[in-house]
Amino acid sequence: xxxxxxxxRPTLDDVAAAVGVSRATVSNAYxxxxxxxxELRARVLDAAKRLGYAGPNPVARSLARSQSGAIAFMxxxxxxxxxxxxxxxxxxxxxxxxxxxxxxxLVLLPGGEDGGPRAERVMRAQADLMVSYSLSDKASAxxxxxxxxxxxxxxxxxxxxxxxxxxxxxxxxxEAAARHLVELGHRRIGVLAQDCMYGFPGGRRSRAEAEAxxxxxxxxxxxxxxxxxxxxxxxxxxxxxxxFSGMDRERAVAGAHAALVEEPGLTxxxxxxxxxxxxxxxxxxxxxxxxPEDLSLVGFDDTPTAxxxxxxxxxxxxxxxxxxxxxxxxxxxxxxxxxxxxxxxxPTELVVRASTAPPVSAGGKPR
Amino acid sequence: xxxxxxxxRPTLDDVAAAVGVSRATVSNAYxxxxxxxxELRARVLDAAKRLGYAGPNPVARSLARSQSGAIAFMxxxxxxxxxxxxxxxxxxxxxxxxxxxxxxxLVLLPGGEDGGPRAERVMRAQADLMVSYSLSDKASAxxxxxxxxxxxxxxxxxxxxxxxxxxxxxxxxxEAAARHLVELGHRRIGVLAQDCMYGFPGGRRSRAEAEAxxxxxxxxxxxxxxxxxxxxxxxxxxxxxxxFSGMDRERAVAGAHAALVEEPGLTxxxxxxxxxxxxxxxxxxxxxxxxPEDLSLVGFDDTPTAxxxxxxxxxxxxxxxxxxxxxxxxxxxxxxxxxxxxxxxxPTELVVRASTAPPVSAGGKPR
DNA sequence: CACAGTGACTTAAGCGCTTCAGTAAGTCCA
DNA sequence: TGGACTTACTGAAGCGCTTAAGTCACTGTG
Numbered sequence: 001x002x003x004x005x006x007x008x009r010p011t012l013d014d015v016a017a018a019v020g021v022s023r024a025t026v027s028n029a030y031x032x033x034x035x036x037x038x039e040l041r042a043r044v045l046d047a048a049k050r051l052g053y054a055g056p057n058p059v060a061r062s063l064a065r066s067q068s069g070a071i072a073f074m075x076x077x078x079x080x081x082x083x084x085x086x087x088x089x090x091x092x093x094x095x096x097x098x099x100x101x102x103x104x105x106l107v108l109l110p111g112g113e114d115g116g117p118r119a120e121r122v123m124r125a126q127a128d129l130m131v132s133y134s135l136s137d138k139a140s141a142x143x144x145x146x147x148x149x150x151x152x153x154x155x156x157x158x159x160x161x162x163x164x165x166x167x168x169x170x171x172x173x174x175e176a177a178a179r180h181l182v183e184l185g186h187r188r189i190g191v192l193a194q195d196c197m198y199g200f201p202g203g204r205r206s207r208a209e210a211e212a213x214x215x216x217x218x219x220x221x222x223x224x225x226x227x228x229x230x231x232x233x234x235x236x237x238x239x240x241x242x243x244f245s246g247m248d249r250e251r252a253v254a255g256a257h258a259a260l261v262e263e264p265g266l267t268x269x270x271x272x273x274x275x276x277x278x279x280x281x282x283x284x285x286x287x288x289x290x291x292p293e294d295l296s297l298v299g300f301d302d303t304p305t306a307x308x309x310x311x312x313x314x315x316x317x318x319x320x321x322x323x324x325x326x327x328x329x330x331x332x333x334x335x336x337x338x339x340x341x342x343x344x345x346x347p348t349e350l351v352v353r354a355s356t357a358p359p360v361s362a363g364g365k366p367r
Numbered sequence: 368x369x370x371x372x373x374x375x376r377p378t379l380d381d382v383a384a385a386v387g388v389s390r391a392t393v394s395n396a397y398x399x400x401x402x403x404x405x406e407l408r409a410r411v412l413d414a415a416k417r418l419g420y421a422g423p424n425p426v427a428r429s430l431a432r433s434q435s436g437a438i439a440f441m442x443x444x445x446x447x448x449x450x451x452x453x454x455x456x457x458x459x460x461x462x463x464x465x466x467x468x469x470x471x472x473l474v475l476l477p478g479g480e481d482g483g484p485r486a487e488r489v490m491r492a493q494a495d496l497m498v499s500y501s502l503s504d505k506a507s508a509x510x511x512x513x514x515x516x517x518x519x520x521x522x523x524x525x526x527x528x529x530x531x532x533x534x535x536x537x538x539x540x541x542e543a544a545a546r547h548l549v550e551l552g553h554r555r556i557g558v559l560a561q562d563c564m565y566g567f568p569g570g571r572r573s574r575a576e577a578e579a580x581x582x583x584x585x586x587x588x589x590x591x592x593x594x595x596x597x598x599x600x601x602x603x604x605x606x607x608x609x610x611f612s613g614m615d616r617e618r619a620v621a622g623a624h625a626a627l628v629e630e631p632g633l634t635x636x637x638x639x640x641x642x643x644x645x646x647x648x649x650x651x652x653x654x655x656x657x658x659p660e661d662l663s664l665v666g667f668d669d670t671p672t673a674x675x676x677x678x679x680x681x682x683x684x685x686x687x688x689x690x691x692x693x694x695x696x697x698x699x700x701x702x703x704x705x706x707x708x709x710x711x712x713x714p715t716e717l718v719v720r721a722s723t724a725p726p727v728s729a730g731g732k733p734r
Numbered sequence: 735c736a737c738a739g740t741g742a743c744t745t746a747a748g749c750g751c752t753t754c755a756g757t758a759a760g761t762c763c764a
Numbered sequence: 765t766g767g768a769c770t771t772a773c774t775g776a777a778g779c780g781c782t783t784a785a786g787t788c789a790c791t792g793t794g
């Protein structure tokens with residue numbers, strides 16, 4: 001009964017021939033039901049089912065329509081690293097929800113060595129629009145998007161002319177975080193920064209190195225921290241900066257541990273993400289340091305992690321859902337042919353929880 | 368200089384015309400450099416760059432080659448829920464790494480109400496192969512894959528004839544987990560199960576309800592637990608079962624909290640995932656229950672979460688990386704035209720850490 | 735009754751590329 | 765010196781669909 005030879009799949013033409021109508025009519029049966037009588041449409045669909053025709057081939061449809069029906073999401077790292085960041089899941093989900101009405105598929109382009117997907121991958125991706133999620137300034141993927149002439153939505157970074165960008169007030173947030181610590185009386189403050197690049201094992205960084213990060217977000221947040229610290233009369237060059245990925249929890253914990261051992265005088269740590277702050281929390285506990293009595297911790301992002309930490313984390317809140325949603329709306333906007341509006345900058349807000357307090361020995365000799 | 372009207376992008380033909388060669392030659396310049404002289408190839412590429420031609424249009428190439436160059440990954444839930452599961456990130460990353468040599472793009476198909484992506488989405492997806500990640504038996508997406516005649520790789524469930532499946536020994540793992548508790552002397556054991564379906568708020572379930580789960584994994588794990596419990600002379604119908612999503616941490620904590628209040632006599636909890644066990648750990652702490660003295664906890668999966676919990680979690684280890692890698696290899700196998708091999712079942716192994724101990728008041732009156 | 739209108743299809747021109755079967759010229763060797 | 769190869773390219777037939785424009789038979793109208 002069933003043809004054993006791996007027959008080619010039936011096409012629109014086969015169905016048309018079977019029903020005795022033109023190919024256009026069959027196409028209309030699927031795409032514009034109002035263009036043919038209900039009776040004929042039923043016959044067409046019936047024949048299609050009989051022949052095992054599963055509907056128009058998506059690739060051919062894309063070619064004929066000159067649009068692929070997909071949106072590609074470019075990540076700065078490989079999948080397990082990228083998705084270790086709760087912020088990504090939330091943003092991506094909001095994005096997916098926002099673009100749902102447009103019936104676009106979502107293609108994932110994992111990143112590699114240069115803080116973005118390989119250019120060649122980008123050239124080959126079937127997508128009508130690309131979104132850059134927190135890519136490095138140096139990502140070659142971005143030039144590839146340019147070359148292809150595809151519209152681009154940028155989430156967070158880098159800020160590119162012509163692209164529709166949505167980001168947050170990183171500067172304001174980090175300033176608020178630093179100000180909070182300064183106002184509590186902290187003078188010995190350290191910074192835990194996101195790692196600049198895939199492959200870097202993490203460790204102590206000079207200020208100049210950290211400020212040369214190819215990730216705009218890192219530069220902004222660091223700038224905010226150090227400006228406020230400097231205003232408070234503390235030499236910003238004396239602020240120790242460590243850099244590692246918060247996404248590899250074990251390594252981050254080890255790194256934070258090493259940092260705290262290296263600088264035992266610190267009374268507070270500014271962390272560029274909640275994941276880093278979580279690692280610091282664990283490291284502090286390992287060292288017998290009480291948070292916040294011995295060590296104050298401030299995070300960034302206010303992901304669900306922040307509230308679940310013990311103690312709950314003081315952090316800089318950003319609207320991850322809103323960011324994803326707006327990115328989705330921008331995508332739809334660009335796809336409809338409109339021009340990229342001015343960059344959207346979402347506000348940030350310091351959320352004070354239980355991980356910060358005045359230093360115990362303010363002015364005295366720390367532990 | 369630049370044409371202001373939104374010109375159509377140049378095509379292969381434009382480049383061919385500019386260089387004065389045939390279209391085939393330009394195509395070869397990109398796809399089979401050995402088919403033309405290096406000198407001519409350089410001229411072609413040069414002309415392409417000058418004209419702003421970014422290489423063959425991926426959609427047209429797909430059509431001509433009759434293959435889309437993409438693999439679709441079908442999820443059982445929306446993105447933020449799905450990616451709250453660390454197991455997915457790890458598996459997906461291993462999968463992505465495994466298929467990298469094939470140069471396939473990865474399309475994400477988020478799930479909806481029936482424990483899988485909408486059938487219509489599946490019909491429209493540009494992919495040469497679909498992978499079902501932990502989909503419900505009831506997912507209409509699976510029939511859609513059938514209808515399209517696409518090869519299918521199944522991760523975990525459901526077991527489908529004709530598909531290449533890779534799963535784990537859920538039964539053996541859950542039996543080992545239950546046996547461990549029984550051997551420690553526990554008699555009052557509860558079960559925390561994954562929620563059966565999107566939208567269910569979570570709560571107490573009868574045994575029959577739980578056993579009717581459309582998720583094969585749930586049935587297997589529950590079966591393993593209850594069989595061993597019954598063998599130990601405990602009435603399996605007396606075992607309380609709660610069901611909720613471990614992926615919504617706050618709700619899971621609230622659920623576990625309620626469960627522990629509802630059944631204060633329990634000395635141990637079998638959790639179908641580490642995420643659920645993590646929620647139970649938090650809930651226990653909220654109630655002032657010490658783990659493992661007052662309450663033993665066993666998880667499932669051995670994700671990084673397990674080791675980071677306090678106390679570190681006794682759990683059933685499965686090889687998530689291996690599962691993803693094998694799924695990728697199966698995908699490549701099917702794409703090369705070979706038939707699906709017999710299902711691969713990866714072993715599971717109980718990893719005893721610090722979250723389990725004999726019940727304090729063995730035989731005595733519990734707290 | 736002629737005529738504009740409408741409904742229901744069909745025609746045919748793409749969409750942009752791959753690839754197989756040539757062809758023509760050049761190279762090699764007996 | 766001529767047949768057998770090789771190299772470097774071309775011609776043309778698809779891949780499977782969408783859609784604007786066209787055809788044709790009816791219907792209602794002034």
